[in-house]
Amino acid sequence: MFFKIVNFIPNDCLENIFQIDYNNLYKNGKRVIFIDLDNTLIPYDQIYINDKIEVLFEEIRSYGLEIVIISNNKKSRIEAFLNGYNIPFVYKATKPLNRGFKKALNIYSDITRKEVIVIGDQIITDVLGAKRMGIDVILVKPIKKNTEKWYTKVLRYFEKKALNKIKKYDITIYSNIISVIGEHN
Ligand SMILES: [Mg+2]
Numbered sequence: 678m679f680f681k682i683v684n685f686i687p688n689d690c691l692e693n694i695f696q697i698d699y700n701n702l703y704k705n706g707k708r709v710i711f712i713d714l715d716n717t718l719i720p721y722d723q724i725y726i727n728d729k730i731e732v733l734f735e736e737i738r739s740y741g742l743e744i745v746i747i748s749n750n751k752k753s754r755i756e757a758f759l760n761g762y763n764i765p766f767v768y769k770a771t772k773p774l775n776r777g778f779k780k781a782l783n784i785y786s787d788i789t790r791k792e793v794i795v796i797g798d799q800i801i802t803d804v805l806g807a808k809r810m811g812i813d814v815i816l817v818k819p820i821k822k823n824t825e826k827w828y829t830k831v832l833r834y835f836e837k838k839a840l841n842k843i844k845k846y847d848i849t850i851y852s853n854i855i856s857v858i859g860e861h862n
Contacts, residue, residue: 682846684808685800685839687816690857694718694796694817695733702794703740709788710737711781711812713772713797714748714755715829720821725760734764745781747772747795749802772797773806800839801832818858 691697694717702710715721718730737744746766748755755766765784770777778795782788795814797803807814819825825833844851 682842684805686808686843686850687800687804687854688813690816690854692818692857693820695729697796697815697817699737699742700740703742706792707742707794707813708792709743709745709785709794711745711747711778711793711795711807713795713799713803714746714758715750716798716819716821716825717796717803717817718746719758721824721826721829722821724757726758726762731762734762743785745784747777747781749777772799772802773809775806775810778806778810778812799829799832800836805839816854816858 694712699710712718719725719727734744744764746755746759746764747770748766748768749770749772750768752768755768759766765781767777767780770780772778782790782793790811791813793812795803795807795812796817797807797814798817798819800816804814804816822833840851840854843854
């Protein structure tokens with residue numbers, strides 16, 4: 678189950694979080710977004726939320742979607758990022774394990790997994806984690822890879838292996854992903 682190839686394939690792949698059609702997600706039945714922090718919202722070398730993201734969050738909420746930040750990083754990192762901005766979050770989520778996703782699901786007791794969309798920049802944490810939970814997921818291109826921590830670089834190695842598996846499984850799916858995130862991922 679853990680290593681099934683389909684669990685490594687995102688439902689969609691986009692350049693960044695601003696390219697996502699959130700209104701369409703709502704129309705397709707999504708009600709809550711579980712969004713990753715590092716290299717999805719901001720790169721590792723930035724600390725705070727910015728105006729562009731705040732405007733996007735307001736737009737997303739205006740469509741009727743709730744937002745939860747779900748990050749493997751520590752509590753202080755996410756609190757610093759939010760800088761007082763009021764949004765629920767799950768820290769040390771241990772993606773791709775179920776624990777963090779379950780915690781996030783518990784925030785909204787009346788929500789089903791089909792009503793959730795995960796957004797993140799890593800196949801091995803965000804995509805695999807979401808898929809194992811039966812949750813749809815959008816992969817975005819990492820904002821800035823050269824400032825990634827050593828443990829993320831390790832995960833990128835396995836990501837490359839997963840992409841090679843996807844290439845053998847379905848060249849069209851592979852090409853679609855690579856066209857967005859780049860060959861040397
Ligand atoms: Mg990330």
